[in-house]
Amino acid sequence: MLKNKKGQSILEILIAVGIAIVSISAGSMLFFGNQTTFLDQRNYLTGSGLTSECIEASKEIYNRDWNELTAGSHGMFYNATAKSWSYASSSSDVSGIFTRIATISTTSISNIKDLKCTVSWSIDPDRPQHIDMYYKFSNSLGLYGDWSNPRTFGAIDLGAGNEGTDLSVRNKIVYMTTKASSGPKLDFHVVDATNPASPFIVKSINTGIGLMAIDVYGDYAYVASESDVRQFQIINIATNNNPFLVSSSSTSGNGEEGLSVAYSNGYAFVGIENSISGPELTIFNVSNPASPTIASFYEIGGDLNQIFLKDNYAYLITSLNNSQIIVLDVSNPASPIFVTKYDVYGNMAGKSIDIIGNLIYYGSNNEPDPNGREFYILDSLNFPTLTSTGTANINADLNDVYVKDYLAFMATGDTNNEFMLYDISNVKNITLISTLNFPQGARAIDYESNYVYVAVKSNDSLRIISSQ
Numbered sequence: 001m002l003k004n005k006k007g008q009s010i011l012e013i014l015i016a017v018g019i020a021i022v023s024i025s026a027g028s029m030l031f032f033g034n035q036t037t038f039l040d041q042r043n044y045l046t047g048s049g050l051t052s053e054c055i056e057a058s059k060e061i062y063n064r065d066w067n068e069l070t071a072g073s074h075g076m077f078y079n080a081t082a083k084s085w086s087y088a089s090s091s092s093d094v095s096g097i098f099t100r101i102a103t104i105s106t107t108s109i110s111n112i113k114d115l116k117c118t119v120s121w122s123i124d125p126d127r128p129q130h131i132d133m134y135y136k137f138s139n140s141l142g143l144y145g146d147w148s149n150p151r152t153f154g155a156i157d158l159g160a161g162n163e164g165t166d167l168s169v170r171n172k173i174v175y176m177t178t179k180a181s182s183g184p185k186l187d188f189h190v191v192d193a194t195n196p197a198s199p200f201i202v203k204s205i206n207t208g209i210g211l212m213a214i215d216v217y218g219d220y221a222y223v224a225s226e227s228d229v230r231q232f233q234i235i236n237i238a239t240n241n242n243p244f245l246v247s248s249s250s251t252s253g254n255g256e257e258g259l260s261v262a263y264s265n266g267y268a269f270v271g272i273e274n275s276i277s278g279p280e281l282t283i284f285n286v287s288n289p290a291s292p293t294i295a296s297f298y299e300i301g302g303d304l305n306q307i308f309l310k311d312n313y314a315y316l317i318t319s320l321n322n323s324q325i326i327v328l329d330v331s332n333p334a335s336p337i338f339v340t341k342y343d344v345y346g347n348m349a350g351k352s353i354d355i356i357g358n359l360i361y362y363g364s365n366n367e368p369d370p371n372g373r374e375f376y377i378l379d380s381l382n383f384p385t386l387t388s389t390g391t392a393n394i395n396a397d398l399n400d401v402y403v404k405d406y407l408a409f410m411a412t413g414d415t416n417n418e419f420m421l422y423d424i425s426n427v428k429n430i431t432l433i434s435t436l437n438f439p440q441g442a443r444a445i446d447y448e449s450n451y452v453y454v455a456v457k458s459n460d461s462l463r464i465i466s467s468q
Contacts, residue, residue, distance in 0.1 A: 043129065047098060047119040051133045054102050054117035057085035062137050064170070067355070069113050069137060070311045074102045082218030089265050097121045106357045113137045113357075143405050144450055145467025147421060148433045153196040153451070155460040158189055158204070164461030166444040168216040169453050173240060174199070174446075175221050178461055179210030187211045188223070190240045196451055196464045202240045207233055208248070213271075215263045220246070220289055222268045224258030231258035232270045232282070234289045246289050252297040253278030262307040262314075267295060267333045269314055271304030280304040281316065283333050295334045300326065306400075308353045313339065315360070317350035324350035324364065327384065340384035346372035352400045352411075360386065361408060361424075363398025374398045375408070377427050390427030394420065400444045402452070409452050411442035418442040419454060419465065438463060 057076050061068045068087065075093030077086050092101045103116045115137065120130035158164065158178050162185055167176040174191040186204040188211060193199040210226035211233075219238040225231050230248040237243050251258070251272050260271035268284045280300035284292040303319035312331035318324055325342040344350065344364060352363035360378040367374055374394035378386045397413035406425035412418055417435035419442055424430050442463075444455040452465040 039123065040129075043097075043121060043123070044131070047121060047129070047131045050095065050098055050100050050119045051117045051131045054100055054119070055115070055133055055135050058102060058115050058117070058135065058137075060085050061087065066137075067310060069104050069115075071104050071106050071113075072311060074104070076100060076102060079218060084218055086265070097123065143407070147407060147467045149468045150419075150421065150434055150436060150452075150465050151468060152436065152463055153466055154193070154199050154464040156191060156199045156201065156462045157459045158201070158461040159185055160459055161185070162187075162459065162461060163440075163457045164443055164455030165211060166213045167446055167453055167455045167462065168214050168221070169193075169446045169448045170216055172196075172448070173202075174453055174462060175214060175216050175237060176455060176462060177211035177214045177223055179212065179226050184209055188221070188235055188243060190237065190243055191462060192240070193451075193453070193464060196466065199462065199464060203243055205235075205243055205245070207235065207245050212258055213261045215261050215268075217263045220286075222261050222263045222286070224261040224270055226257050228255050228257050231256075231272055232261070232268065232284060232292070234268075234286065234292065236289070247292055249284065249292050249294075251278065251282035252294055254280065254282070259303060259305055260307045260317075262309050264309040267330075268292070269307050269309065269330075271307055271316070273304075274300070274302050274319065280318075281307075281314075281336075283330070283336065285333070296336055298328065298336050303349065305349065305351055306353055308355055310355050315353055315355065317353050317362070319349035321347035321349075324348075325353070325360075325362065325378075325386070340386070342378065342386045344376060345369075348372070348374075351398055354401050354403045356403050358383075359389075359403075361401050361403050363394070363401045363410070365397045366395065366413070375401070375410070375422070375430070377424065377430070390424070390430050392422060392430040392432075397441075399442060402445045402447050404447050409445050409447060411445040411454055413441040415441075418456065419452075419463075436463075436465065 073091040074087035075090045077088040098121045101118045105114045115135040117133045122128040161181040162178045165177045172194045176189045189204045190202040211223045213224040215222045221235040231251045232249045234246045254272045254275040256273035256275040262269045266287045272280045279297040281298040283295045285295045286292045306317040308315040314328045314330045316326040322343045323341040324344045327339045329337040346367045348365040348367045354361040358381045362376045373391035375392040377390040379389045400411040402409045408422045408424045410420040418438040419436035421434045440458040446453045454463040
């Protein structure tokens with residue numbers, strides 16, 4: 001009996017130990033399972049926040065400039081100084097274990113762009129996680145009213161003999177460049193157009209001999225100067241009533257005047273008149289606006305009249321009669337690479353460009369050849385091949401063009417129709433729908449919220465136009 005009891009006790013002990021082990025294992029699994037669930041929930045919330053931030057930041061970029069929604073994969077970059085978002089030069093951005101990608105896709109409709117924001121992470125190689133959010137942008141918002149009968153809402157005099165050369169509009173503030181017919185005068189102007197019928201000058205300054213072109217981003221205006229020794233300048237516009245010159249720089253070995261400028265991702269592209277002494281394109285690294293440095297340069301062999309930056313490409317509009325459009329790969333601004341060129345019919349110099357989706361809107365000087373045209377719509381769907389899809393005979397220099405939805409707003413040298421408006425909804429039948437007559441030629445054009453802003457070669461250098 002005692003022997004049997006002993007065996008029974010040992011068995012009971014083994015059973016008790018087994019139960020304890022099972023209980024501990026179950027408790028451990030429950031504890032660590034709860035820990036994993038908690039960690040997954042926390043990571044999901046973080047990833048969701050980063051994805052939402054991507055959507056909201058892209059909305060800010062869209063509100064600033066439709067053309068900054070460039071096709072491809074982008075990381076997100078926040079500029080604490082400018083207090084603004086932009087797409088990074090890299091294809092993603094990383095925060096701890098999270099990788100974020102903003103993908104912009106163009107569609108068959110040129111004024112629509114799709115956004116996909118993806119945040120992915122993994123704490124277990126067997127369980128990769130990701131969140132996708134989507135948004136659709138349209139470039140048609142804000143265009144309304146009867147544009148077949150536009151009217152001038154307001155105009156402003158920027159000084160006797162001061163000719164408007166270029167302008168950039170942001171939140172109803174117009175940053176404008178001018179040059180004087182004789183002698184140095186105020187050449188950079190900040191105009192408040194909150195009331196388009198009564199715009200007023202907030203502040204004007206003199207940066208030197210005169211300014212020819214402008215591009216605005218963040219707290220800075222990047223300008224091309226008429227000077228032949230300081231062709232590139234940077235102006236601080238953080239405070240509208242106190243703009244001031246930050247720096248002035250010479251282009252690479254070129255002693256001619258500045259003509260054009262464009263900014264993207266920390267670099268300024270400056271175009272110069274044709275020169276035998278140096279290249280016509282200089283690319284500046286402007287990460288330190290007080291001390292820009294030359295990143296690279298490129299020889300054109302003709303005037304570089306306008307620059308448009310899109311999807312890591314620089315579209316150069318030149319005076320060359322066999323290469324009015326030159327396209328460079330500038331994904332590495334320190335080493336631009338030739339991609340293609342386009343020879344527009346005739347011998348006239350290129351003057352202007354706008355790009356929406358895969359369509360390029362090009363303008364030239366007045367073409368005397370009866371078979372020639374000043375306005376071309378080119379399709380880059382099979383890039384780098386460019387194909388002409390439609391043309392219009394403007395019969396004047398087409399100094400600048402801005403396309404909004406189905407309308408092309410044009411600043412021209414026509415002595416009776418300095419402002420022209422074309423319906424381009426049918427590229428095979430581009431139709432003139434309205435014009436306006438100014439005292440002198442129109443030089444540049446910009447658009448914001450159903451208003452068109454035109455720089456004019458006259459005392460009333462700024463004209464503000466809208467639909468009826």
